[in-house]
Amino acid sequence: MKVRTEILASGFGGQGVVRLGQIIGEAAVKEGYRVTMLKSHGTEMRGGYVRSQVVISKEPIDSPIVENPDIFAALSLAAYNSFKHLVTRGIILYDPAFVVEIDDTLTCRQKPVPAKDLSVQNFGRPVFANTIMLGAISRHLDVLNRDTVLESILHVIPKFHEENKRAFEIGYSLFNGKG
Amino acid sequence: MKRYLETGNFAITEGAILAGCRFFAGYPITPATEIAEAMSRRLPQVGGIYLQGEDECAALHLCIGASLGGYKAMTATSGPGYILYADPYGWAIGCEIPLVILNSGRVGPVSGITGAPGQGEFYLTRYPTQGGNYETIVLAPNSAQEAMAITVEAFYLSERFRTPVTVLADQLITDGFEDISVPENEDEMKDMGFRIWPRKINRGPNFYPPTDEIDIPPVVLGHNTGALCSDWTPTEEGYDIEEVEAHHKHAHRLIYKIRNHRELFSHLHEKKFMDDDPDLIVVSYGTPSRVVNTAVARARQEGLKVGALRLINLWPFPDEHFQKRNKYLVVELNWDGQLVREVQRAAGKDSEVHFTGCCGELPTVNDLIEIFEKILKGQPLARKGWQLEEW
Amino acid sequence: MDYLARKYLRPRKIPSTACSGCGLGINHKAVVQAIYELGLEVEDVVWGTSIGCAGRQTFGTWKGDGFAGTHGRVYAIARGLRLALPPEKKIILTVGDGDAFGIGLLHLIHAARCNADLTVIVNDNLGYMSTGGQYGWTTPYGSKTDSSPYGMFEQNLMSEGMDVLNILRYAGATFLARHVSMDGYRVVESIKKGIQNRGFSLIHIIYPCPTNFGSRELGTRSPLKIYKWIESKAAPLGEEKEETLWATGIYYDASNSRPEFSETIRKNIERIRRSTAA
Numbered sequence: 128m129k130v131r132t133e134i135l136a137s138g139f140g141g142q143g144v145v146r147l148g149q150i151i152g153e154a155a156v157k158e159g160y161r162v163t164m165l166k167s168h169g170t171e172m173r174g175g176y177v178r179s180q181v182v183i184s185k186e187p188i189d190s191p192i193v194e195n196p197d198i199f200a201a202l203s204l205a206a207y208n209s210f211k212h213l214v215t216r217g218i219i220l221y222d223p224a225f226v227v228e229i230d231d232t233l234t235c236r237q238k239p240v241p242a243k244d245l246s247v248q249n250f251g252r253p254v255f256a257n258t259i260m261l262g263a264i265s266r267h268l269d270v271l272n273r274d275t276v277l278e279s280i281l282h283v284i285p286k287f288h289e290e291n292k293r294a295f296e297i298g299y300s301l302f303n304g305k306g
Numbered sequence: 307m308k309r310y311l312e313t314g315n316f317a318i319t320e321g322a323i324l325a326g327c328r329f330f331a332g333y334p335i336t337p338a339t340e341i342a343e344a345m346s347r348r349l350p351q352v353g354g355i356y357l358q359g360e361d362e363c364a365a366l367h368l369c370i371g372a373s374l375g376g377y378k379a380m381t382a383t384s385g386p387g388y389i390l391y392a393d394p395y396g397w398a399i400g401c402e403i404p405l406v407i408l409n410s411g412r413v414g415p416v417s418g419i420t421g422a423p424g425q426g427e428f429y430l431t432r433y434p435t436q437g438g439n440y441e442t443i444v445l446a447p448n449s450a451q452e453a454m455a456i457t458v459e460a461f462y463l464s465e466r467f468r469t470p471v472t473v474l475a476d477q478l479i480t481d482g483f484e485d486i487s488v489p490e491n492e493d494e495m496k497d498m499g500f501r502i503w504p505r506k507i508n509r510g511p512n513f514y515p516p517t518d519e520i521d522i523p524p525v526v527l528g529h530n531t532g533a534l535c536s537d538w539t540p541t542e543e544g545y546d547i548e549e550v551e552a553h554h555k556h557a558h559r560l561i562y563k564i565r566n567h568r569e570l571f572s573h574l575h576e577k578k579f580m581d582d583d584p585d586l587i588v589v590s591y592g593t594p595s596r597v598v599n600t601a602v603a604r605a606r607q608e609g610l611k612v613g614a615l616r617l618i619n620l621w622p623f624p625d626e627h628f629q630k631r632n633k634y635l636v637v638e639l640n641w642d643g644q645l646v647r648e649v650q651r652a653a654g655k656d657s658e659v660h661f662t663g664c665c666g667e668l669p670t671v672n673d674l675i676e677i678f679e680k681i682l683k684g685q686p687l688a689r690k691g692w693q694l695e696e697w
Numbered sequence: 698m699d700y701l702a703r704k705y706l707r708p709r710k711i712p713s714t715a716c717s718g719c720g721l722g723i724n725h726k727a728v729v730q731a732i733y734e735l736g737l738e739v740e741d742v743v744w745g746t747s748i749g750c751a752g753r754q755t756f757g758t759w760k761g762d763g764f765a766g767t768h769g770r771v772y773a774i775a776r777g778l779r780l781a782l783p784p785e786k787k788i789i790l791t792v793g794d795g796d797a798f799g800i801g802l803l804h805l806i807h808a809a810r811c812n813a814d815l816t817v818i819v820n821d822n823l824g825y826m827s828t829g830g831q832y833g834w835t836t837p838y839g840s841k842t843d844s845s846p847y848g849m850f851e852q853n854l855m856s857e858g859m860d861v862l863n864i865l866r867y868a869g870a871t872f873l874a875r876h877v878s879m880d881g882y883r884v885v886e887s888i889k890k891g892i893q894n895r896g897f898s899l900i901h902i903i904y905p906c907p908t909n910f911g912s913r914e915l916g917t918r919s920p921l922k923i924y925k926w927i928e929s930k931a932a933p934l935g936e937e938k939e940e941t942l943w944a945t946g947i948y949y950d951a952s953n954s955r956p957e958f959s960e961t962i963r964k965n966i967e968r969i970r971r972s973t974a975a
Contacts, residue, residue: 149483152311156485162311164483167421189599191482192668331777350969355780355962359773360807367766367773367804374764374774375781393767527762528782530740534757536765537748545709545757546765 133193134181138202143257148179154279155183163191255294262298314450314479315340321457328354329377331368336420337477338410341382362387366394376526382408396435401535404464411476413666422666423476425639431472439557441564444621446474446591450484458500465503468524478593512542516555518562574619584613590637591617601674628652635660710758718920720878720904731888742787750827751793751820769801772808779959794821798834809870812896813958822906830909840914872898873949877931894952
């Protein structure tokens with residue numbers, strides 16, 4: 128494994144961005160990694176978007192700042208435009224329901240994860256979009272076992288266990304192999 | 307040992323409880339509110355008391371009262387609340403009352419930006435009250451895990467020196483999540499270097515001896531020791547007195563009990579890549595130091611002979627680190643430069659002292675490396691359109 | 698006071714450094730007398746004081762443990778201390794009008810709000826007299842002081858039918874009384890009741906300051922004249938006359954009717970501790 132793995136998630140309030148970071152962070156703690164997770168949120172900061180920055184490492188983590196994410200989960204157009212340039216070697220997973228305009232000039236890989244629409248299709252409401260996105264992230268995250276991520280989801284979200292398991296599977300099976 | 311993904315607020319709360327804190331008075335303020343919330347949840351579980359003050363000034367006075375009654379007590383706030391401590395802080399210094407005060411720095415002046423980190427209180431924590439004639443103890447952790455350890459250490463020092471100790475953190479430490487290990491028994495605490503000093507009771511009659519000695523038990527009321535404590539200059543017994551000689555003795559004690567026991571702080575720093583006499587020493591404290599550490603490690607890979615010095619003990623200021631003529635770069639979370647003034651003073655005229663600041667967010671590794679290169683090449687510094695100050 | 702002084706007070710602080718003719722000593726003696734009549738010993742009382750004439754002159758007089766808070770904050774300190782001391786220890790505070798009703802009013806209200814078991818003796822010399830005589834929050838309308846050379850014309854807590862004791866009553870205090878120093882044994886009785894109330898008690902006592910209030914407002918430093926003047930402006934509750942500024946006696950007595958602060962906190966903590974114990 129490389130020295131550190133960086134995950135950035137950003138969207139607007141109420142999408143569960145902080146929770147998403149927390150779930151990945153908890154899974155990493157369970158697997159014995161050192162973890163940092165910064166959350167910035169509130170309308171008082173940076174135009175109202177919420178951001179989670181997760182760093183996972185075998186070694187103690189110095190800078191907790193995500194400067195070159197391995198995975199960037201973009202859950203709003205504003206978030207996408209704010210942070211897309213950070214991604215050079217990693218991948219952007221975006222929800223096309225919110226990120227309606229893709230920057231073709233970027234050299235990094237970009238993949239749509241229609242989490243909101245899939246949640247509405249499968250469960251009749253959008254609340255499981257976050258778990259679907261987590262499934263997609265998990266597929267692209269080689270440092271964490273998918274079962275540990277799922278376990279963390281069920282731990283952090285005490286309700287709707289069956290739905291969350293299914294949602295995770297939907298997101299996970301959107302892609303073949305480790306991206 | 308139990309491991310959690312938790313915030314610095316959690317870590318500080320658990321550290322305080324491990325240190326024997328059983329009284330916390332707070333007042334809601336971002337980003338220290340969650341410490342108050344965690345204390346309100348945790349303290350009653352261990353038989354401790356959580357109170358909400360009518361303001362921060364009251365909160366620290368409540369802590370003073372509780373400490374005077376024998377409790378290990380703590381409060382937590384951010385800059386706008388810390389300034390309301392000026393009144394009780396001075397009282398606690400003068401009456402030599404053990405207390406722990408956490409300040410989670412945000413962006414000022416005044417309310418500024420509530421949800422972002424800042425380091426605007428480097429000097430305020432040195433001079434938290436009026437009048438002078440005292441020394442203060444201030445410790446600055448740079449992670450949630452270390453914030454737990456430093457909280458424990460702050461309680462330890464506050465008892466031995468009988469004085470309030472400020473833990474200066476910032477929003478990224480208190481609000482940020484990290485993997486945190488909490489010791490579950492005394493052996494594990496020892497393994498983590500946690501030191502505990504129990505509360506003792508001064509039996510008098512000389513409650514304020516004119517000496518720089520430490521380990522003198524503090525005043526505890528309610529044991530009929532005849533203890534007196536007040537806001538006035540005390541005689542050795544605690545009577546109020548308006549006399550220059552008595553004041554001199556008291557001031558001497560308040561200053562030199564701390565200055566003459568620097569060995570208790572000397573371990574509270576961190577050095578990286580400092581063994582080979584680096585060409586540039588990057589000085590910082592708190593969360594910026596984490597970016598500095600990453601940047602310095604990467605700069606070394608790129609062949610730049612750079613070292614990192616992180617201060618954990620900010621006050622009394624550790625002059626000993628700056629005795630050698632060198633190039634220094636001070637990295638702070640403010641635009642005005644505070645720590646840099648002290649480094650410049652301690653380093654003397656022969657050294658070259660530079661400053662780079664930002665506020666509300668951490669500097670980036672790339673920006674820092676660029677600055678290292680420029681300083682080492684003797685080029686003028688400029689970043690993001692800001693002309694850096696010449697120090 | 699000889700016997701009481703020997704029993705309860707520190708020789709170093711007797712006689713006090715108060716100005717000649719100051720009425721504070723009368724109030725101070727009334728407090729000690731009340732303590733004596735309740736059969737309390739030195740170790741039963743922790744004595745707190747404030748800033749100003751009343752605070753400074755009474756600080757360190759009590760033979761037992763004592764403290765003096767910064768200006769206006771002694772109520773918050775005492776509340777923290779209340780939680781740390783056993784319930785049977787009495788906390789008595791001798792403070793001034795500026796301390797209690799000005800700078801410390803917020804903290805005083807919160808001490809009343811939670812019915813903290815404290816007995817607060819507010820020694821009111823009608824303004825800020827230790828700083829030379831400026832008007833305060835109970836200074837009678839029209840009084841000349843160094844900061845009201847044309848007569849005090851600001852609204853305050855004792856003008857236009859307002860009464861600071863109303864504020865405290867509705868904030869939750871359970872025993873409130875008002876006196877002038879010359880009320881004699883009636884003062885002692887009220888203080889005794891205040892100490893016996895397991896809750897927040899406040900006894901407001903107007904006392905004469907010949908040096909500053911007397912000389913500015915009454916044009917004389919004669920203790921006799923200011924004593925007479927204060928007496929003439931006081932009348933027992935229910936017997937007020939037109940010129941009455943201070944209706945004296947027990948203003949409100951709901952002693953032991955509300956749960957006390959430290960008892961409430963302890964009870965709840967014990968309940969939570971038991972219910973959360975693994």
